[in-house]
Amino acid sequence: MQITEHVHALKIPFKIKGIACAMDRFVYVYLIYGKKIYLIDSGVSTSPALIFDYIRRSERDPADIASIFLTHSHVDHMGGAAFIKKETGCKVIAHEDEKLWIEDIEEQFRSRPIPGFRSLVGKSVEVDVVIKSDQTIVLEENLNLEAIHTPGHTQGSLSYYLKEDKVLCVGDLMPEPKDIIVFQDFNDSVKSLQRLKEKKGVERLLSSWREPEDDDVPQNLLDAGLQYLDQIYETVVKVSGGSSEIEAMELCRRVVEELDLPLIARHIIVARTLTKILKLQKK
Ligand SMILES: [Zn+2]
Numbered sequence: 290m291q292i293t294e295h296v297h298a299l300k301i302p303f304k305i306k307g308i309a310c311a312m313d314r315f316v317y318v319y320l321i322y323g324k325k326i327y328l329i330d331s332g333v334s335t336s337p338a339l340i341f342d343y344i345r346r347s348e349r350d351p352a353d354i355a356s357i358f359l360t361h362s363h364v365d366h367m368g369g370a371a372f373i374k375k376e377t378g379c380k381v382i383a384h385e386d387e388k389l390w391i392e393d394i395e396e397q398f399r400s401r402p403i404p405g406f407r408s409l410v411g412k413s414v415e416v417d418v419v420i421k422s423d424q425t426i427v428l429e430e431n432l433n434l435e436a437i438h439t440p441g442h443t444q445g446s447l448s449y450y451l452k453e454d455k456v457l458c459v460g461d462l463m464p465e466p467k468d469i470i471v472f473q474d475f476n477d478s479v480k481s482l483q484r485l486k487e488k489k490g491v492e493r494l495l496s497s498w499r500e501p502e503d504d505d506v507p508q509n510l511l512d513a514g515l516q517y518l519d520q521i522y523e524t525v526v527k528v529s530g531g532s533s534e535i536e537a538m539e540l541c542r543r544v545v546e547e548l549d550l551p552l553i554a555r556h557i558i559v560a561r562t563l564t565k566i567l568k569l570q571k572k
Contacts, residue, residue, distance in 0.1 A: 290501070292493060293454040295321050295432065298501050299343050301332040303365070305405035305553065312553045316365045317497050319458050320344070321451060323432045325355035328373070329449055329458045330497065334411040336369035337376070352377055356418075358434065359383040360460025361443045362390035362397060364410035366497065371414040380417040382426075384438065386445025388416045403558060420447060439485065441478030442471065448485065455492035457485065457507065463496045463514040469554045470521060470544075475566050479518055486511045524548055525566045537564045 290298045297320040305312050318340060319329040326349060328340070341351040354377040357370050362383065370381055370391070383391055390397035394413045398406050426434045435450040442461040449458045462481055464470060472478045485491075486508060494507035521544075528543035529535045541560035545552070 384445030439481035
């Protein structure tokens with residue numbers, strides 16, 4: 290689906306299998322069409338076929354893919370990168386804090402064994418260009434992409450702003466209601482959303498988990514994200530009864546119930562995130 294002059298959105302459906310349940314999910318990959326093609330994220334291991342097919346249907350050549358700009362290291366964003374790089378010789382770009390998990394998926398699995406991990410990722414992939422702080426990348430004449438460091442969901446999460454089209458891609462930074470809650474740092478998530486709110490001129494905001502709508506107003510989406518973070522915080526405080534002693538999985542079970550999240554969110558990774566939020570109370 291074409292969003293603006295240069296930006297296209299491609300929805301990648303996939304399934305994750307938990308121990309007791311499976312869940313249909315999707316993730317968005319964004320394509321920037323210039324003389325070359327630039328991807329923002331590469332989706333899961335099954336994405337390359339869908340991406341190549343989309344490119345061919347729009348009468349372009351997958352061999353034109355020049356680079357993949359990763360928002361972060363999670364397997365549903367980098368799972369297809371190794372295959373695309375092998376087929377096209379494109380460059381992979383990511384923040385330095387994400388490099389380890391992108392280049393060593395076994396290390397990522399040890400630290401973050403999400404349900405269905407193995408089916409979501411192909412292989413580890415080498416990062417060719419490391420981003421250390423905010424910078425503007427000239428993709429080609431009249432196509433400038435700003436990489437903005439927006440930690441929170443992960444330490445090295447990047448948002449990308451295509452200046453010419455006034456489009457901002459935020460990856461997983463925005464928490465989605467009724468979805469799995471994962472942030473590395475709650476306060477950083479708040480700060481990053483607030484920072485993006487101050488950015489002038491943004492006309493479209495694209496997230497990995499949200500269907501792009503023509504009438505989306507970026508400021509409203511960012512406000513809704515901030516409000517939902519507030520709601521998560523308040524819920525953690527409420528269901529814990531103000532006690533920091535509650536067991537992590539019990540806290541998770543109660544929050545999943547209270548916020549009406551999918552059952553697959555009853556997971557140790559979500560529990561860890563919620564426990565970190567609980568600890569913030571003391572500060
Ligand atoms: Zn993620």
